Amino acid sequence: MLRNRLPLLEFPPPRPGVNAFATLAACEASARATLISVYPVLMFRALGSAAAVSEIYVLIGCSALACALGVPLLARHVPRRWLYTLGILILIAGSVIGGFFPARFVPLAVAANSIGLVIVAVCFNAYVMDYVERASMGRNESRRLLFSGIPWSVGPFLGVLLMDIHPQIPFLISIAACLVMLAFFWHLRLGNGKAITKARRPPANPLRYVPRFFRQPTLLAGWFYATLRSVGWSIYIIYLPIFAVKSGLSDQIGGLALSISNGFLFLTPLMLGYLQKTGVRTALVTGFAGSGALFVVATLVSDYPWPAIAILLSGTLFLILLDICGGLPFLLTVKPSERTEMAAVYSTFRDVASVGSPVFVRLVLAFVPVQGVFAATGVLLLGCALIARRTHPGLGLRRH
Known part of the structure; x- marks a missing residue:
């Protein structure tokens, strides 16, 4: 006897495109915006002077620069999807350190935040170049700006406002935004980017x-x-x-x-x-x-x-x-x-x-x-x- 069978419903992931990348950018903006005005205040409270804050930011900037130069080398050995995931996890670790550890660890939290952002930015730009056509690059940038505008407009003030209510709330918001970004990234199934043909010669060293x-x-x-x-x-x-x-x-x-x-x-x-x-x-x-x-x-x-x-x-x-x-x-x-x-x-x-x-x-x-x-x-x-x-x-x- 034949049974009536209901067809299986498939829910394919959204096609990676302008709106998908704008959504990822909005999640990143939400994670950053709530802390961007919190960290300078916490650094000043922890270190006691603007000069000391400047010295710490020099060290953080050097670490971010070294990371930026090292990401392409790391990408040769680590698949891009895992490298992007690593960047988000470092962002989460920075928020955990900043929100739940003593004040003397705030510089370490800022450093983790900077390094995580460098890794995420490099991978994000690579995915955009893989999946967004050159003719749509302008529309992609304007859509990214539109989607990120509200988090950047609300987040900085909301962060310091909530910090006075409870010092851990801005960091919890940042962690939640990072988790949403991570979940949406894996939902998109971007993988390691589009497959490309093997180059006839090794890539040129930009230093040349x-x-x-x-x-x-x-x-x-x-x-x-x-x-x-x-x-x-x-x-x-x-x-x-x-x-x-x-x-x-x-x-x-x-x-x-x-x-x-x-x-x-x-x-x-x-x-x-x-x-x-x-x-x-x-x-x-x-x-x-x-x-x-x-x-x-x-x-x-x-x-x-x-x-x-x-x-x-x-x-x-x-x-x-x-x-x-x-x-x-x-x-x-x-x-x-x-x-x-x-x-x-x-x-x-x-x-x-x-x-x-x-x-x-x-x-x-x-x-x-x-x-x-x-x-x-x-x-x-x-x-x-x-x-x-x-x-x-x-x-x-x-x-x-």
């Missing part, structure tokens, strides 16, 4: 392209702009909360300011329109000059902390403009045949900024208090605006 990179003025300028922009953001994120606490304000102020700054991300369509009308050179000069001038003015009124913080907050609007246009000199002028190798050299701007920022701050703090750091940073940004005036005026403008 360093001299050629720095002999090309436009590529060097793009790297320099990206580095200075990252320095500006790093100093704002780390030292604004310290300035607020030393000025007698609540330790929640830094998180609130960072949340508002990240809320400016939703203005990027307007900034993109400005960039398309005026060109890259004008946008670069405007971004560096505006942020630099406001950082200097904030130092001049630092005896009044509320106006100073408001002015610094306004300066980040110009830093976001630099986020949009700072990398375009590189992207628009690099030779197609050298994109991979030159991109490896260009990407070092993040690691150089993560090491250079605390070194720069430590030198400044030897002569002036913490508010002087913003003036020194403003002078650097203003100097970069003068250099940006030498950018080709037609760069980024549509040709008719």
Whole structure:
């Protein structure tokens, strides 16, 4: 006798694409955003001075740089899916150390957080290049920005707010976001990326392209702009909360300011329109000059902390403009045949900024208090605006 059989229902994983990677990015943003304003406050409480915080961040930056250089070598022996998983587990370990261990272990938690982020970022970018078509890269970036905008806008203030209610809550939120990210990653079944044919020759060592990179003025300028922009953001994120606490304000102020700054991300369509009308050179000069001038003015009124913080907050609007246009000199002028190798050299701007920022701050703090750091940073940004005036005026403008 034949039995009626119900067909088995299959639930295939979602096709890896723009929305899937934007969701992964949103999970990562949720894990990072709740702690990004918590760690500077905890570091300052544990170490007692801004100078000591700078010294620790130098060591952390060096460890992250070494990890970034070592990830490609590690990827030759560890499958990418397990390497990505390892990065998430290191992020979770950092949150456990920061939230459940004594305060003296906070620097170790920050180091684990930085190393985990480096591993996750390298693997994430590799997956994106495998599964997202080149024609969809722009849409992928805009969707990633949209999905991550809310966590970055809410998370920094929420983190310091919840820290005052219970110090472990921000870390529990970060751990939960990491677990969701890990579960969704394995649900996507990305594996080790798409299979590719064996290369006819071994991959070129990016170090061989360093001299050629720095002999090309436009590529060097793009790297320099990206580095200075990252320095500006790093100093704002780390030292604004310290300035607020030393000025007698609540330790929640830094998180609130960072949340508002990240809320400016939703203005990027307007900034993109400005960039398309005026060109890259004008946008670069405007971004560096505006942020630099406001950082200097904030130092001049630092005896009044509320106006100073408001002015610094306004300066980040110009830093976001630099986020949009700072990398375009590189992207628009690099030779197609050298994109991979030159991109490896260009990407070092993040690691150089993560090491250079605390070194720069430590030198400044030897002569002036913490508010002087913003003036020194403003002078650097203003100097970069003068250099940006030498950018080709037609760069980024549509040709008719």
